[in-house]
Amino acid sequence: MLLGRRETWIYLTGLLAAAQMGKMPLLMPLISPELGLSLLAGAIVISLIELGGALFGAPAAGIAARCGEWRTLSLGLALLAAGSLGEALAPTGPWLTAARVAESAGYLAVIVSAPVLMAREAQRLSPGTALVVWSTFFPAGLGLGTVLSGALAAPLGWRGVLLFWALAGAALWLCAPRLRSDAKPTxxxxxxxxxxxxxxxxxxxxxxxxxxxxxxxxxxxxxxxxxxxxxxxxxxxxxxxxxxxxxxxxxxxxxxxxxxxxxxxxxxxxxxxxxxxxxxxxxxxxxxxxxxxxxxxxxxxxxxxxxxxxxxxxxxxxxxxxxxxxxxxxxxxxxxxxxxxxxxxxxxxxxxxxxxxxxxxxxxxxxxxxxxxxxxxxxxxx
CATH class of the missing domain: 1.20.1250.20 (MFS general substrate transporter like domains)
Incomplete structure (x- = not known):
């Protein structure tokens, strides 16, 4: 097995983050009529998750280095879960947009901290090889978010799908590995x-x-x-x-x-x-x-x-x-x-x-x- 338990958990946070990008294009045609969103407004909500990374990727990495990557990753995962929950409960377009902004912040926190931890925590792989494995998080998570959201939309409705992703994020957050006293120093x-x-x-x-x-x-x-x-x-x-x-x-x-x-x-x-x-x-x-x-x-x-x-x-x-x-x-x-x-x-x-x-x-x-x-x-x- 290439990855140990800790590296596997780190990789799963990346999958969950990328899935939040894949879920919204499929759900927006269901959300827009109920919340009264125009085509442009819906497109803005979809793209918001990448906006944070495009504007603040490098500064966010510096903040993560100062605050600690483990703490940043845990916060990012909590924001992803909270963002999905806020979207599921959204009564209006502005509420949905605010929840998506929180989700964008969580996505940014994950992508600037998880790869660093993958490279540092790898037990069986070199840092470079661990990052090769990490590089698959985006297409795999995007596909996972697209497929699961499409499959669940009919039985659960768009609010149910978003609630599912909130619960998935909360479950992954609760399964976070504890730091060991003998953990490899960063x-x-x-x-x-x-x-x-x-x-x-x-x-x-x-x-x-x-x-x-x-x-x-x-x-x-x-x-x-x-x-x-x-x-x-x-x-x-x-x-x-x-x-x-x-x-x-x-x-x-x-x-x-x-x-x-x-x-x-x-x-x-x-x-x-x-x-x-x-x-x-x-x-x-x-x-x-x-x-x-x-x-x-x-x-x-x-x-x-x-x-x-x-x-x-x-x-x-x-x-x-x-x-x-x-x-x-x-x-x-x-x-x-x-x-x-x-x-x-x-x-x-x-x-x-x-x-x-x-x-x-x-x-x-x-x-x-x-x-x-x-x-x-x-x-x-x-």
Whole structure:
């Protein structure tokens, strides 16, 4: 077994946090009519959970380092549970928005503290390999939140689903492992600002999330409007693509347990360049619906290689005592990319068409490829 009990609990907090992102897009069509929310207001409520990370990821990591990551993680989990409970009880739109803001704060607290603890607490894995495992929390949790919320919406209603997530958060909070007197001491904190190398790593990761999250958000619209798919089929293909990114951990995990992870050109080509090239086949008007769907699944499988590479490289570029700030920078850049990707792709499609969106995606992928190739070449011993 790769993870011990403590690391497993830390990983589960990440799954729960990401699930809160996946639940709301499915529930909003049920919530909006009852609370009188417009389409724009509903979209704002959905996106609020990423807004905190996009604005405050790096400062939040510094606060977590000062207050202690265990305390920050426990507070974040409590806020996730409280936010879901507040949403379940919401009588009005402003109430729902306030609860979502609390949930956003909890999400931010988890993503800036849990990876640091994963790296420090790992008993069977190196810090880099532990972070490779952690990198799957987002697609796995997002898929879990989407699937469970969709399955429970009919029997429980939207309030019942939100109450379910509140109870799940409370149960996980109650199962928190106790700190042992013989627990491994945490690394000394010698840096509160991310190193220059970790900022370059974060910028590359932000470019990737802008590329990948934008594609995931746009794919249902493309399949329905351009390929004649039903909403159910488009959702199934998109969801399956998201889950397939988890399979991308296999190669980086195998490599990290045998060799130091590096941003080699073959790996960057597989994880960044080839998925972008596949977009031209996906969005080409002559491509059949089945082929577009198959290429989309292949894109996600290959794109899943990159997040483990990025997270597994944090310890190399963080500098002494800088793991927390480096992770905070990565979290902030990733959240910013996730926020910007969908509207950026949509604007390109609206003005220039789908093939132009493929060109835009290729340009986005070249940013992390060039940045991380240069970063790796500078880090190699001379």
């Amino acid at each position: 690394a000394p904190i010698t840096a509160f600002r991310p190193s220059g190398a970790s900022l370059v790593l974060a910028a590359g990761f932000g470019g990737f999330t802008c590329f990948h999250v934008g594609i995931l958000a746009l794919m249902p619209e493309f399949l329905i409007s351009q390929k004649g798919a039903t909403p159910g089929l488009a959702g199934l293909v998109t969801g399956l693509g998201g889950f397939l990114t988890i399979a991308g951990i296999a190669l980086p995990l195998w490599l990290s347990r045998r060799y130091p992870l590096r941003f080699s050109l073959p790996l960057l080509t597989l994880g960044l360049l080839l998925p972008a090239v596949l977009l031209f086949g996906i969005f080409h008007p002559a491509t059949s619906p089945g082929t577009s769907a198959a290429l989309f699944l292949a894109l996600n499988l290959l794109a899943g290689l990159f997040p483990p590479l990025a997270f597994g490289s944090i310890p190399r570029f963080a500098g002494p005592g800088g793991l927390g700030p480096a992770n905070g920078a990565l979290a902030q850049a990733g959240a910013a990319g996730s926020l910007l990707g969908p509207p950026a792709y949509a604007a390109v499609v609206s003005h220039a068409g789908w093939l132009s969106a493929a060109g835009f995606g290729l340009a986005l992928s070249l940013i992390p490829l060039l940045l991380l190739s240069a970063l790796e070449s500078r880090s190699l011993p001379r």
